[in-house]
Amino acid sequence: MALVYDGAIQRLIDAFAKLPGIGPKGAQRIAFYLLSASDEESQNLIDAIDEVKTKVRFCEVCGNVCESSPCPICADPRRDRGVICVVEEVKDVMSIERTHTFRGLYHVLGGAINPMAGVGPESLNIPKLLERLKEDGGVHEVILALNPNIEGDATTRFLSALLRPSGITVTRLASGLPVGGDLEYADEITLGRALEGRREA
Amino acid sequence: MALVYDGAIQRLIDAFAKLPGIGPKGAQRIAFYLLSASDEESQNLIDAIDEVKTKVRFCEVCGNVCESSPCPICADPRRDRGVICVVEEVKDVMSIERTHTFRGLYHVLGGAINPMAGVGPESLNIPKLLERLKEDGGVHEVILALNPNIEGDATTRFLSALLRPSGITVTRLASGLPVGGDLEYADEITLGRALEGRREA
Numbered sequence: 001m002a003l004v005y006d007g008a009i010q011r012l013i014d015a016f017a018k019l020p021g022i023g024p025k026g027a028q029r030i031a032f033y034l035l036s037a038s039d040e041e042s043q044n045l046i047d048a049i050d051e052v053k054t055k056v057r058f059c060e061v062c063g064n065v066c067e068s069s070p071c072p073i074c075a076d077p078r079r080d081r082g083v084i085c086v087v088e089e090v091k092d093v094m095s096i097e098r099t100h101t102f103r104g105l106y107h108v109l110g111g112a113i114n115p116m117a118g119v120g121p122e123s124l125n126i127p128k129l130l131e132r133l134k135e136d137g138g139v140h141e142v143i144l145a146l147n148p149n150i151e152g153d154a155t156t157r158f159l160s161a162l163l164r165p166s167g168i169t170v171t172r173l174a175s176g177l178p179v180g181g182d183l184e185y186a187d188e189i190t191l192g193r194a195l196e197g198r199r200e201a
Numbered sequence: 202m203a204l205v206y207d208g209a210i211q212r213l214i215d216a217f218a219k220l221p222g223i224g225p226k227g228a229q230r231i232a233f234y235l236l237s238a239s240d241e242e243s244q245n246l247i248d249a250i251d252e253v254k255t256k257v258r259f260c261e262v263c264g265n266v267c268e269s270s271p272c273p274i275c276a277d278p279r280r281d282r283g284v285i286c287v288v289e290e291v292k293d294v295m296s297i298e299r300t301h302t303f304r305g306l307y308h309v310l311g312g313a314i315n316p317m318a319g320v321g322p323e324s325l326n327i328p329k330l331l332e333r334l335k336e337d338g339g340v341h342e343v344i345l346a347l348n349p350n351i352e353g354d355a356t357t358r359f360l361s362a363l364l365r366p367s368g369i370t371v372t373r374l375a376s377g378l379p380v381g382g383d384l385e386y387a388d389e390i391t392l393g394r395a396l397e398g399r400r401e402a
Contacts, residue, residue, distance in 0.1 A: 034250060043254075048213040
């Protein structure tokens with residue numbers, strides 16, 4: 001007898017093992033946890049998955065996720081409509097919001113230029129960004145908040161060249177030592193960027 | 202605005218973050234994965250959770266999980282009814298089955314004695330084991346396959362003392378060096394047990 005777990009448990013393990021960051025052992029642990037969990041807890045998980053799939057959509061303006069389009073950030077009259085922060089993914093919006101230092105709007109590209117993975121500028125949500133800048137003449141700054149890696153840097157250079165002729169100020173996030181970091185453990189590229197970007201003390 | 206994610210996404214992240222081995226970052230990653238996944242894949246996950254909660258139960262004989270009680274192992278006429286292997290958890294049944302070296306029956310205790318966590322012998326599925334041994338006079342060996350840690354050892358000693366008077370042979374798994382292991386990296390307790398349990402070469 002090769003199969004030890006009865007069908008339903010194995011199917012649940014397989015379903016969880018397909019999710020990112022969950023291996024076969026973790027999926028098994030979760031399956032047994034759910035088996036012993038209250039019906040209320042398992043139903044809560046089912047409802048949450050179902051709700052996200054039926055209710056959540058992407059904001060027509062910025063590409064953020066929302067239950068009503070435009071999203072709460074685009075619809076908020078207190079946000080500064082003169083600054084658009086361009087990010088790769090929806091979760092980056094959350095990361096920047098958590099800093100409580102940005103009060104403008106966002107634009108989610110849906111990724112970064114990565115020729116190795118076949119992602120060119122045409123795969124990204126760039127036309128909509130150009131449309132926003134054209135239609136809303138009040139935007140005076142675009143902050144390119146892409147990941148500080150090869151793909152993010154390539155996308156930053158591409159967008160910077162694309163937007164600069166329009167006369168809008170195009171900025172990028174500072175690279176340097178992370179706060180609480182240690183010179184000794186900084187990699188040479190980060191330390192190099194921190195030196196290049198040095199400011200008067 | 203403190204909330205950035207709209208309600209449904211946050212509820213899904215919270216639901217996943219409650220599962221064992223998934224932290225807030227992992228839950229966020231899974232939520233966005235499901236958001237972009239096909240309806241078929243998310244429905245498959247929902248169905249798998251629902252199916253396990255409605256179909257799967259515990260075997261009345263051995264405590265293993267199954268869709269029909271007794272479980273396929275207890276019901277299999279080719280298994281040796283003279284040997285019962287006692288394990289802590291249902292997943293241990295799977296681990297032992299994978300070795301393909303055991304053809305007897307199982308008994309799942311549902312844990313191990315752990316006074317610090319308030320788990321005494323009375324919390325474990327021990328009465329049912331005694332009943333099985335009494336009713337089915339044909340059992341000649343009980344293998345105590347508990348985890349090689351403090352709780353497992355305490356449970357092994359407890360069960361060994363409890364069962365020995367009945368005249369049934371009570372054995373435990375060998376402790377020693379893992380196959381493919383290295384003397385240099387073995388901890389002293391494991392190495393000590395390997396010495397104690399040495400066999401003629």
